[in-house]
Amino acid sequence: xxxxxxxxxxxxxxxxxxxxxxxxxxxxxxxWDSLTFITVIPFWIWALPGIxxxxxxxxxxxxxxxxxxxxxxxxxxxxxxxxxWGVFRSAVSQQSSQKTEQDGYRLKLxxxxxxxxTLKAAQQAIALKPDILFLQEAPDESNITIxxxxxxxxxxxxVEANSTAxxxxxxxxxxxxxxxxxxxxxxxxxxxxxxxxxxxVKLEMAIPENEFWRQKAREKMKVTRIKNRKSVRRFVAxxxxxxxxxxxxxxxxxxTPHGDDIFRPMKKVGLGDAFLRSGRGTGNTFPQKSxxxxxxxxxxxxxxxLLKTFTIKTEYSHHKILVCEFLLHAxx
Numbered sequence: 001x002x003x004x005x006x007x008x009x010x011x012x013x014x015x016x017x018x019x020x021x022x023x024x025x026x027x028x029x030x031x032w033d034s035l036t037f038i039t040v041i042p043f044w045i046w047a048l049p050g051i052x053x054x055x056x057x058x059x060x061x062x063x064x065x066x067x068x069x070x071x072x073x074x075x076x077x078x079x080x081x082x083x084x085w086g087v088f089r090s091a092v093s094q095q096s097s098q099k100t101e102q103d104g105y106r107l108k109l110x111x112x113x114x115x116x117x118t119l120k121a122a123q124q125a126i127a128l129k130p131d132i133l134f135l136q137e138a139p140d141e142s143n144i145t146i147x148x149x150x151x152x153x154x155x156x157x158x159v160e161a162n163s164t165a166x167x168x169x170x171x172x173x174x175x176x177x178x179x180x181x182x183x184x185x186x187x188x189x190x191x192x193x194x195x196x197x198x199x200x201v202k203l204e205m206a207i208p209e210n211e212f213w214r215q216k217a218r219e220k221m222k223v224t225r226i227k228n229r230k231s232v233r234r235f236v237a238x239x240x241x242x243x244x245x246x247x248x249x250x251x252x253x254x255x256t257p258h259g260d261d262i263f264r265p266m267k268k269v270g271l272g273d274a275f276l277r278s279g280r281g282t283g284n285t286f287p288q289k290s291x292x293x294x295x296x297x298x299x300x301x302x303x304x305x306l307l308k309t310f311t312i313k314t315e316y317s318h319h320k321i322l323v324c325e326f327l328l329h330a331x332x
Contacts, residue, residue, distance in 0.1 A: 013057045014065035017050060021072055031261035036225045037218040040206050042257050042293070047077035080259075089280055104305065104327040105192055107131040111200075111296055113253050113319035117163065119143050121316035126150055128312075128323065131169050131190065134200040136182070136253045138165040155191050159184060164252075166200050181231050187246065194247065194328050199235050201252035203228045206260065207293070225262060228254070233265040241270035241301060247328065251298040253319065258283075258294040266299045274298035274324045278306035285311055285320040296322040304328055 024046055027035050038046075050073035057066040110130035114121040119139045125147070133151065138144060141160055148156040148167050158167040159175040162182035166172075170190040177184050182202040189195055204224050208217045235250055250271060256262050258273065275283040275297065284291035291311075296319055298309060304326040311320040 013053070013061065014063065014069045017054055017057065017069040018065075018072065021050060021069075021076065028259070031264075033222050033226055033261075036206075036221045040221060040225065040257060040260050042259060043080040044077045045292070047073050047080070051077060089278075104329040105194070106307065106325060106327055107190070107194070107304075109134065109249065109251065109298060109324045109326075111252050111298070111322040111324075112136070112314075113296065113317050114138055115317040115319070118316050121314060122147055124312075124314055124316065124321065125167075128321070130323075132188070132196075132198070133165075133167040134198075134252050135165040135167070136163075136200065136202045138163050159186050162202075164200050164202050166198055178231070179234070180227075183231070183235070183252070185235070196247045196249060197239075197245075199250040199252075201232075201235070201250060201254055203231060203253065203255045203262075206256040206262075225256075225260065228256060229262040229265065232262050236265055236269045236271065239269050239271075245301070247303055248301040249298065251296075251300075251322075251324070253296055255295050258297065263299070271299040271301055274300050274306055274309040274326075278309045278324075278326075280308050280310040283309070283311060285322060286318065288314060288318050288320050291320055295319065298322065298324040300324070300326065 024038070024043070027038050028043055031039050051070065054066065054070035054073050058070045108128070108130045109132045110125050110128050111134040112121055112125060113136045116137055117139045122135055122139050122143070125133050130151070138160065144158055144160055144165050144167065148158045151167060152169045155169055156167065157171050158165055159172050161177035161184050164182045164184050166184065166186055166188070168188050168190065170188055172186050172188050174187040175184070183200060185199045187195070187197050204227060206221065206224050206228065208220060239245065239248055248271060250266060254262070275294070282291070284294045285296040286293045300306070307325040307327060309324045311322055314321050
């Protein structure tokens with residue numbers, strides 16, 4: 001009986017696992033909106049059940065195809081996760097800040113989701129000593145004024161709208177709230193003279209908190225992706241990568257995991273994911289206690305030399321704090 005059952009498993013399970021892998025890869029590659037409920041989930045999460053079933057099949061069946069299926073799912077989980085490369089960089093790279101600072105000016109951008117205006121979350125930026133601070137779900141204007149003074153003294157300034165704020169060591173030249181989201185846009189001149197075009201992002205949550213399997217939830221995920229992608233496309237409209245443009249930074253709480261199709265408009269205009277280029281450790285930021293999704297991201301133009309991008313735990317928010325350090329040169 002077991003012998004016949006084992007033969008059936010040998011012929012059935014490994015091909016099904018490989019077919020599932022191929023189907024998932026095709027969905028991820030094409031990013032169809034109708035299948036957002038599949039593609040919005042990071043590839044490595046889908047790979048976990050594939051690894052489990054493949055491992056069981058490899059132990060029970062011990063066929064060459066079952067071992068191939070296990071290897072495919074395992075390598076997918078490892079190689080498709082940005083966190084793998086962040087951990088790898090942390091282990092092998094000991095970057096010397098003293099050496100790089102001789103070639104330019106080091107700037108630090110910090111992004112914090114303050115969870116319904118929690119002042120203590122925003123105040124954690126003081127110890128981090130940022131040059132530019134992005135706040136989502138920010139405290140009220142009076143508290144932002146006090147925080148700006150503590151961070152930068154008389155040199156500092158801020159812009160704020162729709163519970164989203166940018167605080168900087170320098171002056172804001174222009175400022176505009178986004179048309180359809182709490183996000184805000186600003187042109188900023190740093191105290192050292194560097195010019196930057198900034199967008200502090202706050203988008204709608206891409207993944208429902210419950211009833212993920214219901215048709216209503218799946219439809220909402222599709223609508224949310226279309227809406228968020230339209231917003232991101234609007235954020236970068238008019239930007240072209242050339243030496244005459246200010247440094248362009250689009251960062252904050254995208255409420256969407258890395259790899260989703262909403263990030264495609266930024267890739268098309270030449271912005272890069274800072275964590276993919278300079279990440280250290282695990283970059284996932286949400287939920288803070290056991291982060292699974294990399295909702296908080298920094299996308300930046302190619303001119304700055306990225307030094308490191310990393311996250312910090314906080315007890316005052318449901319997101320981890322995101323920090324990005326980069327080097328600017330005199331001609332930026």
